[in-house]
Amino acid sequence: MKAEELIRELELAPHPEGGYYRRTYLAEDDSFSSILFLMTAGNFSAFHRIASEEQWNWMGGDAIHIHEIDQEGEYREIILSDSIASPRYQHVVKGGHWFAATCEGSMGYALCGCTVVPAFRFEDFELADRAALCAQFPQHTAIIQHLTR
Numbered sequence: 331m332k333a334e335e336l337i338r339e340l341e342l343a344p345h346p347e348g349g350y351y352r353r354t355y356l357a358e359d360d361s362f363s364s365i366l367f368l369m370t371a372g373n374f375s376a377f378h379r380i381a382s383e384e385q386w387n388w389m390g391g392d393a394i395h396i397h398e399i400d401q402e403g404e405y406r407e408i409i410l411s412d413s414i415a416s417p418r419y420q421h422v423v424k425g426g427h428w429f430a431a432t433c434e435g436s437m438g439y440a441l442c443g444c445t446v447v448p449a450f451r452f453e454d455f456e457l458a459d460r461a462a463l464c465a466q467f468p469q470h471t472a473i474i475q476h477l478t479r
Contacts, residue, residue, distance in 0.1 A: 333370045333439035340366055347457060348375045348479075349431075356449055363449035369394070371438040375431040377458035377478050380450060385422045386410060387443040392435025394442055396421055397477060399428040403467050410442065411435075428458060428467075430477035 336342070342350035349369040356363045369375060371392070377399075388394055393411035408421045423429045433440030460478040464471045 333368065336368055336439065336441060340368070342366065342368055345375075346455075347378050348373050354443075360449040360451075362445055362447045364443060364445045365450070367442050367444050369431060369433040369440050371433060374477055377428050377430040377463060377474060379426055379428045379456050379458070380446065381454035382425045382446045382448050382450065383422055384425075384450075385420060385445045385447075386431075387445070388412070388419045389441045389443060391437045391440040392433040394440045395432045395434060396423065397430045397432075397473055398423055399467055399470060400424070401426060403469065405467075405470050405473070428463065430473075432477070 337350050340352060342352050345351045345367070349367055351365045351367045353363060353365050377397075386394065386396060388410035393409050393413065396408045396410065397405070398408065399405050408418070409416070410418050410421060412419070458474070458478050460474060463474050463478065467474065
């Protein structure tokens with residue numbers, strides 16, 4: 331399948347951070363929520379942070395590269411894929427960490443599910459300001475400039 335077909339079939343809408351999404355579940359007590367999330371080649375999920383923990387579950391397509399900066403300024407890149415060399419299907423981003431994501435490969439898209447505990451609320455979502463994040467973490471200026479809008 332192509333990205334455009336998945337967007338249509340899964341009824342995905344543009345997400346403010348980049349990519350496409352659809353909420354698939356919200357617990358009545360707001361204990362957790364889940365979405366389908368699709369990134370396309372040449373696009374990215376811009377650096378942002380939320381208050382809750384978020385588990386990313388790779389489902390298919392290209393590899394997902396999650397770029398994460400914790401409160402102390404430590405950067406790490408996590409790759410989710412079914413790579414024979416080092417398969418990894420899940421990663422949890424801690425609440426309050428800045429993170430962004432890209433997809434890399436020949437298929438042109440990456441599909442994942444994201445589960446947020448407690449449930450995601452747009453009020454707890456903060457899209458990074460490029461200048462402010464570079465000032466806070468100057469050692470990561472290159473990746474911040476690349477993955478912010």
